[in-house]
Amino acid sequence: MKKIKYTGPLKNKALIALCSLIFMASCDLFSIKTEEEDPDNPIVASVGTANLYLADIDHISKDMTTTLDSAELVGRYIQSWVKKQLMIKEASQNLTLNEAEINRKLLDYRYALIAYEYEKNFVEKTLDREVTQPEIQGYYEANKENFALKEIIVRTNFIKLEKSLPQKRQLERLLNSNQEGQKEELKDFAIRYANNYFIEDSTWIKFDDIIINTPLTQNNNQVQLLRNEKLISVDDETYSYYFKILEYRLRDQVPPLEFVRDEISKIIVNKRRVEIAEKLKRDIYNDALENNEFTIYD
Structure with a gap:
C-alpha cells in the first residue's frame, strides 16, 4: 500500500489519526491515488475510481463538542460510504443497467421530492389546528362504530x-x-x-x-x-x-367521547391536511389550464 503524503495541513487532528488507522487496517481494500490529490483536499478513502475527499467529511466534526464524538462519527461515515461504493461496484459488474431508465427514475424522484417539500410547507402554513367541540361531537356521533x-x-x-x-x-x-x-x-x-x-x-x-x-x-x-x-x-x-x-x-363497546376526544381531534386535523393538499393540486392544475400553460395531444 502506498503511503499518503499530505502537503497541506488538516484542520482536525482527530480526522488525521482516524483516517490513518482506517488506511492501515484496510490496505487490501483501498487503493489511494496520491498523484490525484489536492494538497488542500486529500483523499480519505477510495473504492475503484470513486474517491471520498476530506472536504466531504470535514463538516461532520464542526458541530461536535468533543474530539471523540467527531472521530467516531467520521469513522462511521467513511465505513458507510465504502459499503455503498462496494455495493454499487458489485451491482455494476453483475447487473445490466439501463442508464436512461436510471436517469429517468432519478429525475422522477427529484421532481417528486421538490413537489413534496412545497406541498408540505404550504399545508403547514395553511393548516388550522383548532378543533371545536361541535366538530368533535359530530365526528364521534357519525363514526362511533370505528372506536370500539x-x-x-x-x-x-x-x-x-x-x-x-x-x-x-x-x-x-x-x-x-x-x-x-x-x-x-x-x-x-x-x-x-x-x-x-x-x-x-x-x-x-x-x-x-x-x-x-x-x-x-x-x-x-x-x-x-x-x-x-x-x-x-x-x-x-x-x-x-x-x-x-x-x-x-368493556372490550368491543363504544367508549365515551371523553376517552377518544384527542384521537378525534387528530383525525380531523389530518383530514384537513389531506384536503388542503388535494385543493392545492386542483388549484395549480386549474390555473395552468386557464392560462394555457400545457397541452395534451391526442
Missing part, C-alpha cells in the same frame, strides 16, 4: 396504602361517599397516607394501566369483577389496594 374498545376502561378512584395502617375504615367510608365535601377529604387522605393514588374520577383510564403492579393483574375474570363489585379491595404481603369503580366500558 380493544381494552377495558374505567373511571375510578384508586388508593394504595400500607397494610398495617389503622385508617382503612375511614378510607372505605370516603370511597363510598358521594358527598362533594368528602371528595376533598378523600384527596387529603390520599396525600397524607397513600403510597400511591389516582383521584381523577372524571377521567377515563385503561383498567390494565391502573391495576399494574397490584394483585388484580392475576385476576382472570376482570369482567365479572367489575360487574359485581363497586369497591374492590385486594391485599399483598405489604399493601392494601382499593379501587372505587365509578363506571366502566
Whole structure:
C-alpha cells in the first residue's frame, strides 16, 4: 500500500489519526491515488475510481463538542460510504443497467421530492389546528362504530396504602361517599397516607394501566369483577389496594367521547391536511389550464 503524503495541513487532528488507522487496517481494500490529490483536499478513502475527499467529511466534526464524538462519527461515515461504493461496484459488474431508465427514475424522484417539500410547507402554513367541540361531537356521533374498545376502561378512584395502617375504615367510608365535601377529604387522605393514588374520577383510564403492579393483574375474570363489585379491595404481603369503580366500558363497546376526544381531534386535523393538499393540486392544475400553460395531444 502506498503511503499518503499530505502537503497541506488538516484542520482536525482527530480526522488525521482516524483516517490513518482506517488506511492501515484496510490496505487490501483501498487503493489511494496520491498523484490525484489536492494538497488542500486529500483523499480519505477510495473504492475503484470513486474517491471520498476530506472536504466531504470535514463538516461532520464542526458541530461536535468533543474530539471523540467527531472521530467516531467520521469513522462511521467513511465505513458507510465504502459499503455503498462496494455495493454499487458489485451491482455494476453483475447487473445490466439501463442508464436512461436510471436517469429517468432519478429525475422522477427529484421532481417528486421538490413537489413534496412545497406541498408540505404550504399545508403547514395553511393548516388550522383548532378543533371545536361541535366538530368533535359530530365526528364521534357519525363514526362511533370505528372506536370500539380493544381494552377495558374505567373511571375510578384508586388508593394504595400500607397494610398495617389503622385508617382503612375511614378510607372505605370516603370511597363510598358521594358527598362533594368528602371528595376533598378523600384527596387529603390520599396525600397524607397513600403510597400511591389516582383521584381523577372524571377521567377515563385503561383498567390494565391502573391495576399494574397490584394483585388484580392475576385476576382472570376482570369482567365479572367489575360487574359485581363497586369497591374492590385486594391485599399483598405489604399493601392494601382499593379501587372505587365509578363506571366502566368493556372490550368491543363504544367508549365515551371523553376517552377518544384527542384521537378525534387528530383525525380531523389530518383530514384537513389531506384536503388542503388535494385543493392545492386542483388549484395549480386549474390555473395552468386557464392560462394555457400545457397541452395534451391526442
